[in-house]
Amino acid sequence: MPKVLISDKMDPKAAQIFRERGVEVDEITGKTPDELKAIIGQYDGLAIRSSTKVTKDILAHATNLKVVGRAGIGVDNVDIPAASAQGVVVMNTPFGNSITTAEHAIALMFALARQLPEADASTQGGKWEKNRFMGVELTSKTLGLIGAGNIGSIVADRALGLKMKVVAYDPFLTPERALEMGVEKVTLDDLLARADFITLHTPLTEQTRNILSAENLAKTKKGVRIINCARGGLIDEAALKQGLDSGHIGGAALDVFVTEPAKESPLFGTPNFISTPHLGASTNEAQVNVAIQVAEQMADYLVTGGITNALNVPSLSAEEAPKLKPYMALAEKLGSLVGQLAHGGIARISVHSEGAAAELNQKPIVSAVLAGFLRVHSDTVNMVNAPFLAKDKGIEVREVRTEREGDYHTLVRVSVKTSDGERSVVGTLFGNEAPRLVELFGIKVEADLDGPMLYVVNEDAPGFIGRLGTTLGEAGVNIATFHLGRRSAGGEAVVLLSLDEVVSAELLATVKALPGVKTAMGLKF
Ligand SMILES: NC(=O)c1ccc[n+]([C@@H]2O[C@H](COP(=O)([O-])OP(=O)(O)OC[C@H]3O[C@@H](n4cnc5c(N)ncnc54)[C@H](O)[C@@H]3O)[C@@H](O)[C@H]2O)c1
Ligand SMILES: O=C(O)CC[C@@H](O)C(=O)O
Numbered sequence: 001m002p003k004v005l006i007s008d009k010m011d012p013k014a015a016q017i018f019r020e021r022g023v024e025v026d027e028i029t030g031k032t033p034d035e036l037k038a039i040i041g042q043y044d045g046l047a048i049r050s051s052t053k054v055t056k057d058i059l060a061h062a063t064n065l066k067v068v069g070r071a072g073i074g075v076d077n078v079d080i081p082a083a084s085a086q087g088v089v090v091m092n093t094p095f096g097n098s099i100t101t102a103e104h105a106i107a108l109m110f111a112l113a114r115q116l117p118e119a120d121a122s123t124q125g126g127k128w129e130k131n132r133f134m135g136v137e138l139t140s141k142t143l144g145l146i147g148a149g150n151i152g153s154i155v156a157d158r159a160l161g162l163k164m165k166v167v168a169y170d171p172f173l174t175p176e177r178a179l180e181m182g183v184e185k186v187t188l189d190d191l192l193a194r195a196d197f198i199t200l201h202t203p204l205t206e207q208t209r210n211i212l213s214a215e216n217l218a219k220t221k222k223g224v225r226i227i228n229c230a231r232g233g234l235i236d237e238a239a240l241k242q243g244l245d246s247g248h249i250g251g252a253a254l255d256v257f258v259t260e261p262a263k264e265s266p267l268f269g270t271p272n273f274i275s276t277p278h279l280g281a282s283t284n285e286a287q288v289n290v291a292i293q294v295a296e297q298m299a300d301y302l303v304t305g306g307i308t309n310a311l312n313v314p315s316l317s318a319e320e321a322p323k324l325k326p327y328m329a330l331a332e333k334l335g336s337l338v339g340q341l342a343h344g345g346i347a348r349i350s351v352h353s354e355g356a357a358a359e360l361n362q363k364p365i366v367s368a369v370l371a372g373f374l375r376v377h378s379d380t381v382n383m384v385n386a387p388f389l390a391k392d393k394g395i396e397v398r399e400v401r402t403e404r405e406g407d408y409h410t411l412v413r414v415s416v417k418t419s420d421g422e423r424s425v426v427g428t429l430f431g432n433e434a435p436r437l438v439e440l441f442g443i444k445v446e447a448d449l450d451g452p453m454l455y456v457v458n459e460d461a462p463g464f465i466g467r468l469g470t471t472l473g474e475a476g477v478n479i480a481t482f483h484l485g486r487r488s489a490g491g492e493a494v495v496l497l498s499l500d501e502v503v504s505a506e507l508l509a510t511v512k513a514l515p516g517v518k519t520a521m522g523l524k525f
Pocket of ligand 2: 049050071072073074075097278280281282
């Protein structure tokens with residue numbers, strides 16, 4: 001039974017779903033990195049929010065880990081390249097808390113417009129400062145949206161409902177989508193010059209870090225009010241403080257900080273500054289949503305192999321998984337076969353699906369070919385890290401599909417281009433289930449690729465098969481199945497034998513010395 005650790009505070013629904021889906025679960029929160037390292041080795045899955053930092057060091061101790069699930073959106077607390085390199089799937093729940101976070105941004109916009117926190121503190125402090133708190137209306141004001149994805153577009157929708165004008169800066173926003181959202185797509189400079197309120201909804205990347213830098217803050221309208229419910233680091237906090245102190249910035253509300261938890265900050269106590277402790281996603285509804293979603297996604301992966309919302313591997317629905325499973329087994333065996341037989345630098349691997357195979361999601365099939373191919377040289381390769389490793393090795397990967405059926409109703413052809421030229425192996429599924437090799441380097445041969453095997457290329461001549469059988473028999477090696485193929489009568493022939501044990505180096509040398517043998521190799525599946 002797979003075992004999952006929930007290491008951050010999460011709605012109890014998550015643990016309930018894991019148990020219902022046959023996944024054992026421990027909830028142990030608040031561990032230090034060293035404490036986490038000591039226990040992480042026993043888990044197949046790790047469910048987190050933002051407190052647990054899944055570093056390379058933690059991953060190195062997570063020897064059984066298959067999946068990290070983030071109950072939320074941002075995965076900046078997970079070292080995704082390290083997880084990918086280790087073959088660990090990283091998933092998030094991209095929509096579960098979007099409405100809640102958008103509402104928090106709108107709440108902070110209202111709070112800034114009417115100075116609600118200061119007015120509350122003053123009133124509860126026994127002062128009745130009716131003349132001190134003069135607000136601004138939102139109606140007809142311009143809201144500048146930086147980042148118009150899931151959350152940004154909900155914020156835009158709510159702001160339009162408040163009769164604001166919304167201008168958006170997002171390099172990936174298409175004019176059609178902007179039209180659909182009812183916003184005006186603008187450049188960043190235009191947004192800075194026009195917005196009365198600015199709200200940030202981008203991830204923190206090298207392009208967005210300090211997107212509101214001192215230079216850009218200086219381009220804003222005097223009195224601008226700024227909201228950040230996305231990620232700390234999008235605003236230069238020192239420049240923000242200066243802008244608030246000088247009065248150029250009329251107010252700022254931060255839910256997120258460069259350093260979290262933000263227990264101290266030069267911004268604290270600044271007039272017109274509001275802060276919340278990363279509460280964007282903190283509503284009952286959002287926390288139930290993300291807990292259910294993360295547990296379902298992780299359980300799907302651990303129990304059925306279905307992949308949803310993964311950031312480092314193509315999605316594979318729980319419905320698709322059983323259909324693709326035999327293809328992935330076939331693809332892996334073909335990849336392994338070419339990996340064992342190919343020599344020289346590999347320039348390209350092409351995966352060509354034909355007939356029924358071409359109708360399926362190709363990404364998992366290609367990943368399985370690469371995993372089988374690369375696993376020949378490393379035990380730690382799996383479907384998650386194989387595409388990254390292939391890229392690292394400079395191997396070009398091609399995917400081709402032909403829906404028309406050929407001799408077989410379904411076929412997968414794996415071709416490898418090396419310095420010696422391009423060679424292919426081809427396989428099909430018998431009864432839609434059993435992987436079977438049907439062609440090897442242009443020679444028709446039918447074989448199951450299973451267990452230890454012996455591969456021999458010889459000159460087709462009478463008596464050879466008998467001599468080979470005798471040689472193996474004399475060495476006490478039992479032949480399970482015998483598969484033959486040849487290019488032409490008297491030409492090059494291929495023998496593939498399934499054996500009950502791995503051929504020893506000594507026996508291989510004897511086979512190679514048989515008259516007519518061109519190549520002999522032990523294979524393993
Ligand atoms: N405060 C919280 O508790 C909380 C909760 C949920 C999400 N978040 C954060 O909110 C942010 C947005 O989440 P989302 O679900 O809307 O993400 P999303 O991926 O749907 O949208 C992000 C948008 O940013 C845009 N973008 C990327 N680079 C940009 C750039 N250089 N300039 C302008 N736009 C750029 C993208 O094109 C995309 O449209 C994320 O950082 C997420 O982690 C915070
Ligand atoms: O888990 C949280 O409370 C914060 C989540 C939020 O930052 C996110 O990126 O989804």
